[in-house]
Amino acid sequence: MAKPVADRRISEAESQVMAAVWDGAEGGGGGAGVEEILAGPGAANGWGEATVRTLIHRLIRKGALKSERRGATVVYAPLLSREAWMTTESQVLLDRLFGGQLAPLVAHFARERALAPEDLARLRRLVAELDADEED
Numbered sequence: 001m002a003k004p005v006a007d008r009r010i011s012e013a014e015s016q017v018m019a020a021v022w023d024g025a026e027g028g029g030g031g032a033g034v035e036e037i038l039a040g041p042g043a044a045n046g047w048g049e050a051t052v053r054t055l056i057h058r059l060i061r062k063g064a065l066k067s068e069r070r071g072a073t074v075v076y077a078p079l080l081s082r083e084a085w086m087t088t089e090s091q092v093l094l095d096r097l098f099g100g101q102l103a104p105l106v107a108h109f110a111r112e113r114a115l116a117p118e119d120l121a122r123l124r125r126l127v128a129e130l131d132a133d134e135e136d
Contacts, residue, residue, distance in 0.1 A: 008062045009092070010085065016041035017055045018064060022082045024075075030068070031077035 010018060020040045024032035032040075037052050047055075056076055059065040064080040091100075098104045106123070115123075 010059070010062065010064060010089075013041075013045070013047075014055050014059055014062075014064075015085070016045070017052070017059060018078065018080070018082075018085065021065060021076050021078050025078055029075070030070075031065075031075045033073055033075050037076075 017037055020037045021032045023040075024030065024036055029036075034049065034052055034056070037056070038047070038049060041047070042049075042052050056065060059076075060067065064078065064085075065076045066079050068075050068077055094100055094102065094105055098108070
């Protein structure tokens with residue numbers, strides 16, 4: 001039995017396949033077939049069909065994708081939501097680089113990148129919302 005995805009990291013290449021599948025699912029197609037993946041991340045990375053199929057099968061083994069036959073076509077549908085993947089990846093980054101602490105991450109990016117006024121406004125709103133939640 002495959003380990004849950006949270007226990008098995010998704011590589012950069014696999015995440016590009018997942019993005020194509022998530023886009024297909026969100027676009028109403030229920031997922032993506034090999035052709036869509038070849039046309040998207042496959043073309044952008046110079047991957048052939050064998051590479052795409054290898055990545056798909058890795059994701060199936062990790063429990064991130066399932067295959068569904070639709071007539072003569074096989075569509076790969078996500079078992080892992082984009083949001084769940086983002087949460088896991090964000091937490092791994094936060095833990096690895098900042099000891100799980102959010103403030104040092106924000107401070108690092110604020111120092112290293114020029115914050116646009118709209119970014120500052122969003123951060124202020126977020127802090128205000130968090131403060132309001134604590135008071136409730």
